[in-house]
Amino acid sequence: MTLLSNPIPHRPRVFLPGDVPAGVHKDIHAYRPTWLASRPTIKPRVIVVHTNGGSGEGSYDGAINWSNGGDSRTHAHYNLNAPTPSKSMSTALRSIANSTASSIEQEYGLPDSSFWSISIETADRGYKNGGGVDLGDFLYDHDELLARIIAYESIVWDIPIVVPERFGDPGVVTHTEPWPYPYFTTVSGKTCPGTTKKDRVLRGDILPRARQIRAAWLGEPPTEGEEDMPKYVNRRNSDTRKFGPVKSGTYKFAISPQYAPATAQMAVMTFTAKGQGHIAVRRIGDEQANTAVVNTSGGWENGSQMVALRSEPMAWGDVDAAHFEVVVENSGAQPMDFVVDVQGYWG
């Protein structure tokens, strides 16, 4: 039995740095407010899997209390501990869980890995509790939750679910494999997350399961192929909606009926946003609709995503097929402004 025979979990309503997939608790203000306020924003491209490595199995509250005991202690984005495996902070903020030696930073011309990674701490039985050098497998259903998290964050940040071939390239890694000290750790001799978890993440069923979930959530075939790529059939249609200034919340808008031609199933939406935060867009009433995300961190920035208009070709003037909701996570002090521009359609 592998995770691949599990049912597909419910598709999340939105994909955002501060939100979660089914089974993972949303606790993004777990860490002390003064510490959280000091963290810079990041755009992660690598997911790093860790193990607790304590003397025994730790609880979720225990993990948070320990982190909050010192500003330089480990503060992971996710803490998969019983009884409430959780997302403990937004993945748009820099966590503390892995770091890179300055010699490696210079060799690769990269900043510390904490500026471009998502950290996931996972529970183990502990080195004094039969764990030994290899701290063993994931506990409870945390392997399934890990796969869901990888699928979820891969959609939020457009991260490929692969083991990267070169240090710094996007993908999924463990704390000390494929790259040992001093790439993702400055502690010589570290073996986190242990041989069993490394095998399952890098060579086992975790990444295939994450790819399976991602494909189901996006309504895509699980295999990749150039021949299936859709092409533009109509670039004339466009419509623009301006929003703002807005704070966090959910807003609704509709594309004008004349911009919803027959046969259109997908649209390219371009977002121009100002402020600090994240915006997700989805079509109302379609659970299979793609979510589009744009991440901004200051001035006007552009982002674009392909979003589903509907699963079946729609008729001219089918207004219901062109209603969208915009979910805004405003992480800055000022309200955000943004523009959604529907540029074209695929047939």
Ligand SMILES: [Zn+2]
């Ligand atoms: Zn680690």
